[in-house]
Amino acid sequence: MKNLGFILLLACGILLCGCGDDDNPTESPPPIEPGIPAGLTATGTYGNIDLLWNACSGSNLQGYNVYRSPDGAAFTKLTPNPITDTTYNDNNVDDGVYYHYKITAVGTDETGYSDTVKQMHGIRLIAAYPAGCELAHGDQDIYVVENTTVIDGGNLYIDEQVELYLLDNAVIDMEDSCFIDCYGLLRVEASVANYATMTAHKTGGLNPGDGFGLRFFNTTVDYNAGTGAGTLIRNCNVINLRNMSIGNAHAIHIEDCSPRFYNAKFSSNINTGTAYAEIRSSSAPIIEHCQFDYIVLKIRADLRSTTATIAYNICRDGYYSLYFYGQNNVVVDPGQIANNDFDGNTNGLYCSGVDTGGEDIPLQNNYWLGGIPTVAGSITASVNFDPVLATPPVGAGPTW
Secondary structure (H helix, E strand, O other), X not given: OHHHHHHHHHHHHHHHHHHHHHHOOOOOOOOOOOOOOOOOXXXXXXXXXXXXXXXXXXXXXXXXXXXXXXXXXXXEEOOOOOEOOOEEEEOOXXXXXXXXXXXXXXXXXXXXXXXXEEEOOOEEOOOXXXXXXXXXXXXXXXXXXXXXXXXXXXXXXXXXXXXXXXXOOOEEXXXXXXXXXXXXXXXXXXXXXXXXXXXXXXXXXXXXXXXXXXXXXXXXXXXXXXOOOOOEEEOEEEEEEOOOOOOOOOOEEEEOOOOEEEOOEEEEOOOOOOEEEEEEEOOOOEEEOXXXXXXXXXXXXXXXXXXXXXXXXXXXXXXXXXXXXOOOOOOOOOOOEEOOEEOOOOOOEEEEEEOOOOOOEEOOOOEEOOOOOOEEEEEOOOEEOOOOOOOOOOOOOOOO
């Protein structure tokens, strides 16, 4: 009996030990959630934008979501379900759209957004062209400058069915005495913080008056105020413009087309102020919130009844404050040239061969540094400056 009791006690002990192990199993470590993705980059080619980023750690990583926006404001998710790769090819891209991208990682929940990157599809201009560069019409007509492109030995020619875009920090560096000739579309998509640059160079350095010319001709894709599409020079520093004023060899030449200049700076490489930005023939440009240094705005077109607007600009150190040339009319409608800060201390307003038929040229609501400027040259009537702004207009010139 004693042996039987001992056996029963031993059996109970074993059973009790077994119950203790089942009630306290070994616990698994909690899943590690992924962090916000880092290292996002974007590369553009014709028809494609490729994204690449660093892999996230975390045992609970399920994948990544990719988001895109055409304007940096409203983002749309491109991935219906999280993807496991750390690359993404976006081939559903529109011409001329500077897309913004950001990504998230997905674990139990979705992480916050990565840093945002921007990119556009298109053929990249290479670093250097030794004999000029002609962007001729073909099967692929979208071109992009995203770094520095140097043009030697000739002009940069943009064919009438070609589009050329300048992205953040893009630079076009032209050889002295050459031109950027636009018959198609030229559009700067750079931001204020990362403005684009157009400039010139010369072996041994530029002399005063050297530089390049910027010309827009005939079938240039006109700016559309309703849609915002078309030729646009904005957030761009255009420096080292040439001094020539013969024919169409001006610093800036606009003929029979309507580009828009907005929030940009233009300067000549000569401090005499004898470089010209000529608006010619049936042009109707929109020039707003720009600055012109050592460059005279020369109006050689009938701007009346067009969408032409020259407003909220700063013009400094031009040989003339403003120049009207060879028009048998009053040149502009009231308000088309208004709210500008003109340099009135140089040689005033100049008119050459202007016959208004006795009507005054309307230039009200502008600021002239020296008060009402003198009017020189050949003109059959006076200029109506009244009212003259007593102080510079608020918001004139670029924001940078």
